[in-house]
Amino acid sequence: MTHSLPTRLAHAGRTSNVAGGQPVNPPVVRASTVLFESVAQQREMRARRGHDRLFTYGARGNPTNFALEDMVTMLEGGYRTRLFPTGLAAAAMVILSYVRPGQHVLLPDCVYEPVRNLANGFLRQHGIATDFYAADGSDVPARLRPETRLVYVEAPGSLxxxxxxxxxxxxxxxxxxxxVAADNTWGSGxxxxxxxxGADISLMAATKYLGGHSDVMMGTVCTTEGAWAELSATADAFGMTVSPDDAYLVQRGIRSLGARLAQHQESxxxxxxxxxERPEVARIFCPALPDDPNHALWLRDCHGTNGLLSFTLRSTAPVAAERFVDSLQLFGIGASWGGFESLAVLAxxxxxxxVxxxxxxxxxxxLHIGLEGVGDLLADLEQAFSAIADIDHDEGDKNGPRVDAPHW
Incomplete structure (x- = not known):
């Protein structure tokens, strides 16, 4: 019998080699040194660990990490998964695994901004060429070069x-x-x-919805079988690993991923x-809305939405957006998203x-819409709109009559 993903997530990643019953959650294995029965066994394990997943040294992972890797692999539908300290570390390792100096990577205009900074800084300094293409992918054919090794995708895009x-x-x-590598943090599997x-590599910031509680940093990369070897070798070369305690927290968070995402979506x-319906709002960015220009592709390729949405104000006053966010009380002002709490930031x-x-x-x-009562969140947004009600009048007194911004 084939079960749904939420059901499989509730039961995946349970591993135990201890005689007797099995714990619901795998134990946290904290280890740097691993002991062997003989020199021959150690030699054999080290010879195999380049292609087999073995418990040979803390930097190569441990049973707790392996359990989380298995859960992510099942969630993403891939061949194998590697864990990284942050989402940005995962993105950086993906690019460095597949693109060499003198080669070229294409990045979407909507890419997570730290990846843009990585491209314009470190990658350029080390001879890896980058170009940005339109977020809808329409100009990818024109931007491909003979030396293009990787096309990086983020869909839906940031912000x-x-x-x-x-x-x-x-x-x-x-x-x-x-x-093709895809940042799947929004979709979370x-x-x-x-x-x-069609992607070969899928990466996620497990810091966000996978962890779900704003208390852990992690990145994951899952690949097809054909793309695995290069990623694995680069991760080993850079000593990339995560603590078993963090792996345990993310694994515990994934168990409730389906239920949490359903609530985030509803709210x-x-x-x-x-x-x-607010006259103060010029445009809302949310592909789940029928009038969003991305709605048709979202309907075809996505299986729901999450707690993220963005909007712009009609007000042309420079201080309006900042005062609005400052006036919020239930929405925290902070980076990241995907936790239980509601957040607001300016971009x-x-x-x-x-591009x-x-x-x-x-x-x-x-906005990231968290798990608070939606009526309370709407009341908070209402009072924030009230806090900016007089801004355009004040700006008009200074600058002359106000011209309404178009509803684009």
Missing amino acids: AYEMCDLPAVAALAHAHGAL LLYRPLEL AIAVAGWLR DMRRARS TEWSERGQVIR
């Missing part, structure tokens, strides 16, 4: 949640001899399945619908995009 046609992008890349859509859709899209023109659009307010 504005643009979708690209991943199967089409993957077909182009593969015909060109390039691999349940909502989006990049490896099923986020309610908030998005409420924001659509300067002129810095976060280089798409954003200069005439206001600052984006990104």
Whole structure:
């Protein structure tokens, strides 16, 4: 019998070699040194660990980490998984595993901003060429080069949640001899399945929805069998590992992933619908909304949405967005998302995009809708809108009559 993903997540990753009953959760194995019965056994294990997953030294993982790797592999539908200290470390190791100096990687304009900084800094300094393509993937054919080794995808994209046609992008890349890596942090394995859509590598910031409680940092990378060897060798070369305690926390978080995402979705859709009726709002970014330009692709490729949505204000006053966020009481002001709490941050899209023109659009307010009561969150947003009600009047007194921003 084939069970659904939430059911499999509730039962996956239970490993125990101890005689007797089996614990519901695997034990936390804290170890650096691993002992062997003989020199011959140690020699054999070291000879095999390049391709087999073996408990030979703490930097190569341990049974707790292996249990989490198995859960992520099942969640992503891949061949094998490796764990990294952060989501950014996972992204960096993906690029360094497959792209060499003198080669080229394509990154989407909607990419997580620290990856943009990595491209413009470290990668460029070490001879790895990068270009950014439109978030919808429409200009990928024109930007592919003979030396392009990797096409990196983020769908839905950071901040504005643009979708690209991943199967089409993957077909182009593969015909060109390039691999495809997808940042699947938004989809978290349940909502989006990049490896099923043609990607070779799927990475996630487990810091977000997989952990789910804002108390752990981690990144995961799951690959197809053909892409595994290069990632594994690079991770070993850089000594990449995570603590068993962190692995245990993420594994515990994954157990409730399906239930949490369902609640995040329900509340986020309610908030998005409420924001659509607010006269202060110019545009909402949420691909689950029927009038979002990415909705058709979202319907085709995604299996629901999460707690993220963004919007811009009609007000042209520079202080409006900042005062709005400062006035929120239940929404914390902080980086990250995917935990149980609601968050709000401002995003300067002129810095976060280089292909798409954003200069005439206001600052984006990104919300993560947590697990609080949705009525309480709406009341908090209501009082924040009240706090900016007089801004345009004040700005008009200073600058002359106000011209309403277009509803784009």
